[in-house]
Amino acid sequence: MNSRFVLIIANFRSYKLKDVEKQLEKLGVERINISRVRGFGEYHNYFAPNWLDYETRVEVFTKREEAETIAQAIMAAAHTGHAGDGVVGVLPIDTLYLIRARSEATPETFWPKGHGDAALERRGAESRT
Numbered sequence: 001m002n003s004r005f006v007l008i009i010a011n012f013r014s015y016k017l018k019d020v021e022k023q024l025e026k027l028g029v030e031r032i033n034i035s036r037v038r039g040f041g042e043y044h045n046y047f048a049p050n051w052l053d054y055e056t057r058v059e060v061f062t063k064r065e066e067a068e069t070i071a072q073a074i075m076a077a078a079h080t081g082h083a084g085d086g087v088v089g090v091l092p093i094d095t096l097y098l099i100r101a102r103s104e105a106t107p108e109t110f111w112p113k114g115h116g117d118a119a120l121e122r123r124g125a126e127s128r129t
Contacts, residue, residue: 003064003092003093003094004063004064004093004106004107005061005062005063005064005092005093005096005105005107005110006061006062006063006064006067006090006091006092006093007059007060007061007090007091007093008058008059008060008062008067008070008071008074008088008089008090008091009057009058009059009088009089009091010057010058010059010071010074010078010086010087010088010089011037011039011041011055011056011057011086011087012055012056012058012074012078012085012086012087013055013056013078013080013084013085013086014036014054014055014056016056016077016078016080017034017056017058019077019078020056020058020073020074020077020078022077023073023074023076023077024058024060024070024073024074026073027069027070027073029060029062029070030111031060031061031062031110031111032058032059032060033058033059033060034056034057034058034059035056035057035059036054036055036056036057037054037055037056037057038052038053038054038055039052039053039055040052040053040084041084041086041087053084055086058074061093061096061110063107064092067090071088071090074088075088096110098110
């Protein structure tokens with residue numbers, strides 16, 4: 001499958017949200033959803049009455065070619081070096097629909113102004129050097 005869009009899902013420590021937001025803003029990333037979630041993975045507190053900890057989830061719909069740059073930015077901003085830092089996943093999107101238009105989205109209709117493209121391209125070039 002060669003989808004044009006991907007969904008990036010990142011779960012990380014809630015206190016790192018501002019750092020992640022700043023990185024994504026620098027890149028010009030749009031279409032971000034932020035949620036408070038509960039769960040555990042590598043780290044959990046066995047002494048708490050409930051093992052689940054609060055984390056933050058960020059979801060970003062983006063173009064396939066921008067996914068690596070965005071995922072790397074999230075990881076850099078959310079990293080502490082301790083167990084339980086979180087995870088980032090990149091999932092292919094078969095079809096993306098725009099509810100207002102009641103039609104399938106294209107890169108041109110999803111990002112009509114192309115906002116953020118130059119910043120993402122610049123950041124990607126910097127990370128490769």
